[in-house]
Amino acid sequence: MMMEILLDPTMLSDFLSTSLRLSIPVVFAALGGVLSERSGVYNIGLEGMMLAGAFGAAVGTFFTDLPIVGLVTGMFAGTLTAVVLAVLAVSLGVSQIVAGIAINIFSIGVTSFLSRIVFSGQANTMTLPGYKAFAIPGLASIPIIGPVLFNQDALVYLMYVTVPLLFYLLFRTSWGLNIRAVGENPRAADTAGVRVNMVRYLCVLGSGALAGLGGCYLVLSQVFLFSEHMSAGKGFIALAAIILGRWNPVGALLACLLFGLFDALQLRLQFANPEVPYQAFVILPYVVSILALVGLVGKPRPPGAVGLPYRRESK
């Protein structure tokens, strides 16, 4: 079957296009994670923030029929969830792991509960308006990769812009220098006059907005409705992508594309082999993420101060 896909240009384009689309929500969440962890805060809550983002997007679109409103409310919901992490982890110095896990559990419960109230049981039947794919003239007619990269919806194009922007922010601006410094050695950054906790707050909030954006994509570009726990572990795949991508936006993007590729592959395999229990294929991207982490060449070096709360007057 692989040979068929590789030999037929239309099938290949189709396959790669699916891979890309499946990876988009994970990319946004992973970018958020990179931002947060570069500033020294683990964001285990990506999954929950993504789910909150998905719910926010569904609500905003449901009431206005405007996907753009859904996009705003979705990112806002993700950010709001991130406020919880910021307060717990940055201001109160609670364990970042525990705070993140709490957010994930909290988010599943709250979105499920609220969705029953808001959509009053019709959540699975109605269809929301969203973003449809449109071809970028010229670029889309490049053989094979043209339709893959340039016949997508607006949020995919937004991702193309976000990755270099985040890279630029982190490595070419003083903001980015502050973020990296705070994540490596907050005390040193503090003595150099950087407002450590403010930087961390902004990064955690930004992280929530990006994860929320990933959730928006699920609702507005993929399934056009909200369903309970629809993030389905993508936030955790994003955590693996952060490590595999070495806390670099471009690296994280590549890692996510790899996972997307295997996700698309397992879908194909499912349909091609109905006699095999589908669970055998569903685990494929997760297995790949584990193998990728285990088989990493060299030891990944996380930001020096990630996970450690910062207090000034502690001796």
Place this chain on the structure above:
Amino acid sequence: MEHHLFLDRVTKTFGDLKANDAVSLHVRKGTVHAVLGENGAGKTTLMNILYGLYHPDAGRILIGGREIAINNPRDALDHGIGMVHQHFMLIGPLTVTENVILGLGHGAVWLGLAEHAKRLSELSRSFGFDIEPSEPVWRLPMGMQQRVEILKLLYRNVDILILDEPTSVLTPSETGPFFEVLGRLKEAGKTILFITHKLEEVMEVADEVTVMRDGRVTAELKTDETDPRELARLMVGRDVVFDIIRSEGHFGPAKLTVEGLHARNDRGLQALDDVSFKVRAGEILGVAGVDGNGQGELAEAIAGLRPLEAGRLRVGETDVTDASISERKHRFKLAYVPEDRQRVGLDLNHSVAFNLILRSLGQPPFARFGILDFKAIRANARALTERYDVRLQDVEQEARFLSGGNQQKVILAREIEDEPAVLVVSQPCKGLDVGAIEFVQNTLLDQREKGVAILYISTELEHIMAVCDRIAVMSRGRITGILTPEDATPERLGMLMAGATMDVT
């Protein structure tokens, strides 16, 4: 001449401890002003207040006669005050340029690393520093990192540079060049606050000195109107005996025998290369050498913390090469005072009382049937802290709140109370002030009188000369020679430390 910087009766308390008690400081422009005091005298607290890291409970800070408010390091920098901390505030993975421009505040749209690097190179050259701006900081030796710290301040046009124990991280060969840097800074019109506990350094580089003890100022002097003895007295509060009295030795049979030790360091490189020696009962054998020539690995190998590739170890007549750490400690009475007292010697997060029973954890009289007897533990701690003069508020205090000297006393008390046959001490006086050094050395000499065989590892030749009966010199993992203090001229030691060998006696 007007005081450029004036700290007026600054007070700061931590809990019940008055770290600074109405401390005043007068600093003239363009001078090197030393703040001298033992560890725990409150020097660093005072400087952290001046730099905005701590907020004083009372007192004022004036520059050029005007009172200023310093709430954070950013304020301090705005007023032209910068600080080089004892433990450098550098970010290892970032480059020199990135470290220097961190926190400058501009560059929100474009960092402009290349332009900064060029300006930094020029500044660096004008002070005679030879620094490559694009190098990640972790690759630089300590002396260079210190220059990066100073550059950070110069790049911000700082007038007053606070240097907290700047020589404590430098090797002896880096200290000279560092003093030259101080001279050039002074020539450039900078004012330098030099925090230290080393008398010789004050005499060598400072114009004026403020002496602190127990959170108070005990004197303000010009260095050319004083001498080390007076400074020591002001700092410690009593006369300090500089010449430690070492009585005639009474040596017994060999207690610790080391034969042909081979071991690797943490990076897998050869660290010990055929090391052999004997330490007799009642003898102190010093191990001298430039830091990092296998001394640390030697101590760890003897204590059982580092696997041997070859060689034998004997305590008395018994072969202990294959004995576990616990057996070495308890059965063979081998005590070990590690070099890193904060990470290896103590559990900083636990109480002093707990740290004092680490050796005999879970054993009577501190535990019965596996249940801790807190009464016995506390009584033991009170007795030991009194006998070893450990200054603390309460034995339940966490070990991290003790000063370096007091931490070392806790470790010594614990190790010696067990009446060891062999005592291995690694750099016991590192970072300690004169009073504490005197205490440590006298404690070791007491043990020598009692017939303990002591292996004393130190990079400070003076300390080794003062207490040791014989001196072994290490270079690149080998013992290059063993001398008596009488034969140990600086030239001879220098040659042995550089790797020239002589017949091992």
